Amino acid sequence: MTQAEPSTLSSETLGFQAEVKQLLHLMIHSLYSNKEIFLRELVSNASDACDKLRFEAIDQPDLMQGDTDLRIRVEFDADKRTVTVSDNGIGLSREEAISNLGTIARSGTKEFFSKLTGDNKKDANLIGQFGVGFYSSFIVADKVSVLSRRADAEATDAVLWESDGQGEFSVTQVEKADRGTSVTLHLREGEDDFLSGWKLREVLRRYSDHISLPVQMLKEEWNEEKSAQVKTTEWETVNQANALWTRPKSDITDEQYQEFYKHIAHDYDDPLAWTHNRVEGRSEYTQLLFLPKHAPMDLWDREGKRGVKLYVKRVFIMDDAEQLLPMYLRFVRGVIDSADLPLNVSREILQESRDVRVIREGSAKRVLSLLEDLAENKPEQYAAFWEQFGQVLKEGVGEDAANKDRIAKLLRFATTQGEGAAQTASLADYVGRMKEGQDKIYYVSAESYAAASNSPHLEIFRKKGLEVLVLSDRVDEWMLSFLRDFEGKTLVSIAKGGLDLDQLADEEEKKHQTEAAEKFKPLVERLKTALGDKVKDVRVTVRLVDSPACVVVDANELSPHLLRMLQAAGQEAPQVKPILEINPEHALLGRIQEASDADFGEWALLLLDQSMLAEGAQLADSAAFVKRLNSLLLKG
Numbered sequence: 124m125t126q127a128e129p130s131t132l133s134s135e136t137l138g139f140q141a142e143v144k145q146l147l148h149l150m151i152h153s154l155y156s157n158k159e160i161f162l163r164e165l166v167s168n169a170s171d172a173c174d175k176l177r178f179e180a181i182d183q184p185d186l187m188q189g190d191t192d193l194r195i196r197v198e199f200d201a202d203k204r205t206v207t208v209s210d211n212g213i214g215l216s217r218e219e220a221i222s223n224l225g226t227i228a229r230s231g232t233k234e235f236f237s238k239l240t241g242d243n244k245k246d247a248n249l250i251g252q253f254g255v256g257f258y259s260s261f262i263v264a265d266k267v268s269v270l271s272r273r274a275d276a277e278a279t280d281a282v283l284w285e286s287d288g289q290g291e292f293s294v295t296q297v298e299k300a301d302r303g304t305s306v307t308l309h310l311r312e313g314e315d316d317f318l319s320g321w322k323l324r325e326v327l328r329r330y331s332d333h334i335s336l337p338v339q340m341l342k343e344e345w346n347e348e349k350s351a352q353v354k355t356t357e358w359e360t361v362n363q364a365n366a367l368w369t370r371p372k373s374d375i376t377d378e379q380y381q382e383f384y385k386h387i388a389h390d391y392d393d394p395l396a397w398t399h400n401r402v403e404g405r406s407e408y409t410q411l412l413f414l415p416k417h418a419p420m421d422l423w424d425r426e427g428k429r430g431v432k433l434y435v436k437r438v439f440i441m442d443d444a445e446q447l448l449p450m451y452l453r454f455v456r457g458v459i460d461s462a463d464l465p466l467n468v469s470r471e472i473l474q475e476s477r478d479v480r481v482i483r484e485g486s487a488k489r490v491l492s493l494l495e496d497l498a499e500n501k502p503e504q505y506a507a508f509w510e511q512f513g514q515v516l517k518e519g520v521g522e523d524a525a526n527k528d529r530i531a532k533l534l535r536f537a538t539t540q541g542e543g544a545a546q547t548a549s550l551a552d553y554v555g556r557m558k559e560g561q562d563k564i565y566y567v568s569a570e571s572y573a574a575a576s577n578s579p580h581l582e583i584f585r586k587k588g589l590e591v592l593v594l595s596d597r598v599d600e601w602m603l604s605f606l607r608d609f610e611g612k613t614l615v616s617i618a619k620g621g622l623d624l625d626q627l628a629d630e631e632e633k634k635h636q637t638e639a640a641e642k643f644k645p646l647v648e649r650l651k652t653a654l655g656d657k658v659k660d661v662r663v664t665v666r667l668v669d670s671p672a673c674v675v676v677d678a679n680e681l682s683p684h685l686l687r688m689l690q691a692a693g694q695e696a697p698q699v700k701p702i703l704e705i706n707p708e709h710a711l712l713g714r715i716q717e718a719s720d721a722d723f724g725e726w727a728l729l730l731l732d733q734s735m736l737a738e739g740a741q742l743a744d745s746a747a748f749v750k751r752l753n754s755l756l757l758k759g
């Protein structure tokens with residue numbers, strides 16, 4: 124194909140955004156060993172550009188200008204040492220070229236840069252997760268020229284963007300006869316491998332076979348005279364050029380699924396797992412859904428990209444169609460192709476459509492089945508999934524009432540009998556390990572694993588060898604407000620209410636408890652008077668072994684940890700007064716009992732404050748606490 128030499132109309136030179144410079148430098152160094160991915164990225168962009176045009180042309184058929192055969196072409200010129208990828212897609216305006224090719228406007232950019240380590244291998248992985256895109260051209264090229272004309276622009280209004288990847292780029296207004304974009308790479312010294320039809324075809328088949336548009340190259344023939352392959356003028360399609368998800372599962376290899384995933388998810392890594400189904404019946408659609416290996420940079424950004432690509436009868440409709448999956452499955456990537464939705468469907472229509480609801484429910488079920496399958500048959504993969512996305516899946520307990528029980532089975536927790544902070548135990552594991560006579564699932568929750576696992580509330584459970592779930596994810600308390608029981612066993616916070624451990628105590632312990640309660644009644648009364656309205660109640664407890672006292676709240680009240688989270692989120696939280704529970708066996712209480720009336724009040728406040736601290740609270744007046752502590756220490 125011959126390209127009209129662009130005639131210059133107006134030109135300017137601009138600097139890359141600082142992040143782009145950093146990214147370019149990094150990419151060239153970390154991805155060199157996998158340099159041929161530039162071709163995948165350029166073909167992927169070209170395919171997206173054609174998808175966009177096809178979609179915009181539904182409302183504005185004029186955009187097609189009679190050229191409706193969308194395709195991507197790859198050429199090379201051995202003399203000029205260039206490789207060119209061109210498409211007849213939507214094209215770029217001058218402004219789009221400046222902003223899309225000169226900056227990184229993606230959410231998660233800041234997090235990405237903050238995570239870089241300087242270690243090429245680790246950074247290569249991160250770049251992969253971030254998406255390498257267009258800039259990967261500079262791995263093999265020392266100059267890149269992008270000639271583009273938007274589908275709605277005049278021939279004289281095309282743009283030529285050029286850069287050597289060193290920090291600046293130029294944009295020039297030029298002429299281009301046809302719409303679309305061609306990206307020309309001027310290869311670096313030593314990259315002549317790519318000046319071969321055989322090599323380019325091989326890379327294209329490996330990485331871009333799943334692209335649904337034809338990827339074409341000029342046919343080559345053997346020339347006896349030159350005793351070499353020589354290009355003809357005829358274009359031939361080098362990929363399968365039908366949408367991957369429309370092919371029967373048995374015809375698709377794992378590698379093809381993996382490459383397809385990389386294309387749609389802009390991920391550098393393979394997916395963890397996928398599910399591919401054709402659904403018929405009430406609603407007709409095909410779903411090809413992938414679980415990524417890594418959480419994207421913007422997983423916690425509620426405004427971030429999420430959702431899957433929507434197609435209607437193989438026509439691309441939109442990216443990130445968030446209505447097709449529930450929020451708690453926002454990490455899933457993939458394609459849904461509906462046979463029922465109208466081609467001109469908008470996000471607003473999606474919101475209300477009955478077909479969409481059916482698809483969302485069906486897709487959620489499919490993803491849950493995939494997770495169940497991993498959990499059961501590939502526990503290592505499931506553990507990897509849980510580490511990345513467990514916290515998000517937990518949201519499903521509250522968001523998806525219909526699938527709550529299935530999600531509950533997929534939850535994994537750290538427990539007092541597990542390996543540190545690792546969340547590996549399922550509720551079924553816990554139930555399987557319950558002691559005889561135990562009818563509850565116990566948990567403790569705090570801001571961090573360290574705080575939760577050192578809670579004084581755990582003491583009696585340790586003594587009795589009862590397992591407790593140790594919760595420290597932000598979402599946990601909220602999730603548990605929806606998960607009251609599992610297989611008939613109530614979930615109980617060990618920091619709430621009177622602990623009903625009776626059924627687990629032997630006769631002697633019970634007798635001892637009653638006696639202690641009686642014996643320490645006067646101390647309890649004295650503490651109540653001294654603490655006044657700072658506490659709701661004071662009582663003797665059996666739950667402590669090593670600590671002198673702790674605070675608890677009533678079973679029906681919000682836990683202090685949850686209250687603190689609400690306050691931190693700027694929400695109004697009710698005032699909840701703690702109940703002080705004392706361990707009369709502890710030497711400190713003996714000491715307090717003997718204190719003079721004058722000191723007793725100070726001791727009582729000290730006991731309350733240290734119990735609050737152990738529970739993870741911030742004291743309203745920590746200076747007073749320190750003063751009181753020092754004064755009592757001196758007296759002792």
Ligand SMILES: Nc1ncnc2c1ncn2[C@@H]1O[C@H](COP(=O)(O)OP(=O)(O)OP(=O)(O)O)[C@@H](O)[C@H]1O
Pocket residue numbers: 164168169172210212213214215223224253254255256257258304389
């Ligand atoms: N052939 C093309 N036609 C039209 N626009 C393009 C083309 N190639 C790139 N662009 C524009 O430039 C932008 C940047 O491309 P780039 O490949 O860097 O990122 P991306 O495709 O958005 O994401 P990723 O980096 O994850 O691939 C694209 O989003 C698109 O708007």
